[in-house]
Amino acid sequence: xxxxxxxxxxxxxxxxxxxxxxxxxxxxxxxxxxxxxxxxxxxxxxxxxxxxxxxxxxxxxxxxxxxxxxxxxxxxxxxxxxxxxxxxxxxxxxxxxxxxxxxxxx
Amino acid sequence: xxxxxxxxxxxxxxxxxxxxxxxxxxxxxxxxxxxxxxxxxxxxxxxxxxxxxxxxxxxxxxxxxxxxxxxxxxxxxxxxxxxxxxxxxxxxxxxxxxxxxxxxxxxxxxxxxxxxxxxxx
Numbered sequence: 566x567x568x569x570x571x572x573x574x575x576x577x578x579x580x581x582x583x584x585x586x587x588x589x590x591x592x593x594x595x596x597x598x599x600x601x602x603x604x605x606x607x608x609x610x611x612x613x614x615x616x617x618x619x620x621x622x623x624x625x626x627x628x629x630x631x632x633x634x635x636x637x638x639x640x641x642x643x644x645x646x647x648x649x650x651x652x653x654x655x656x657x658x659x660x661x662x663x664x665x666x667x668x669x670x671x
Numbered sequence: 672x673x674x675x676x677x678x679x680x681x682x683x684x685x686x687x688x689x690x691x692x693x694x695x696x697x698x699x700x701x702x703x704x705x706x707x708x709x710x711x712x713x714x715x716x717x718x719x720x721x722x723x724x725x726x727x728x729x730x731x732x733x734x735x736x737x738x739x740x741x742x743x744x745x746x747x748x749x750x751x752x753x754x755x756x757x758x759x760x761x762x763x764x765x766x767x768x769x770x771x772x773x774x775x776x777x778x779x780x781x782x783x784x785x786x787x788x789x790x791x792x
Binding site for chain 2: 566596598600602607608609610613614619649651653655658659660661662663664665
């Protein structure tokens with residue numbers, strides 16, 4: 566089965582840039598989607614198909630996908646961006662989620 | 672607006688069964704693939720099952736294959752998850768989610784609020 570790996574946690578100073586990675590073998594060949602989950606809430610998509618931002622998601626959220634690493638970048642992180650972030654791909658007739666990354670804004 | 676509302680969760684003894692439901696509204700249910708995802712307490716997201724818009728094709732995670740059955744009633748706009756032989760490790764919040772695009776195999780948007788299943792003796 567296909568595995569994707571995320572860092573357990575990422576910390577960022579208020580207003581600075583946070584980068585959350587999602588590593589997988591040749592992940593560049595797949596579409597990667599990113600979800601934000603705040604405490605006690607259901608996940609919400611923040612980036613779809615590698616780098617597309619849904620309506621209503623702030624411009625500070627961006628995504629990229631290259632070789633073996635997909636990335637979610639939050640430029641000018643805000644306290645309201647704290648939460649857990651998950652990447653997702655489709656592979657071999659199964660959806661795969663990364664283990665999740667806890668983002669802390671200091 | 673697009674809305675998904677899960678129900679059917681609760682406290683069940685090991686070996687028991689449950690049927691979860693996900694009522695859809697605000698969109699043409701029969702045109703979208705649907706999924707079930709669960710989240711154990713304090714853990715990450717685990718995809719469980721996926722069903723095409725017609726219900727003709729289903730997919731399951733290896734961890735639940737043979738015990739879980741996904742189905743749908745497009746006329747009633749309801750997605751189901753039948754869970755048999757429940758185990759303590761099935762304890763989780765169960766979410767349903769809609770494929771964002773009608774063609775399938777796309778991101779999930781939106782998700783329901785989840786229903787809690789607790790398996791304990």
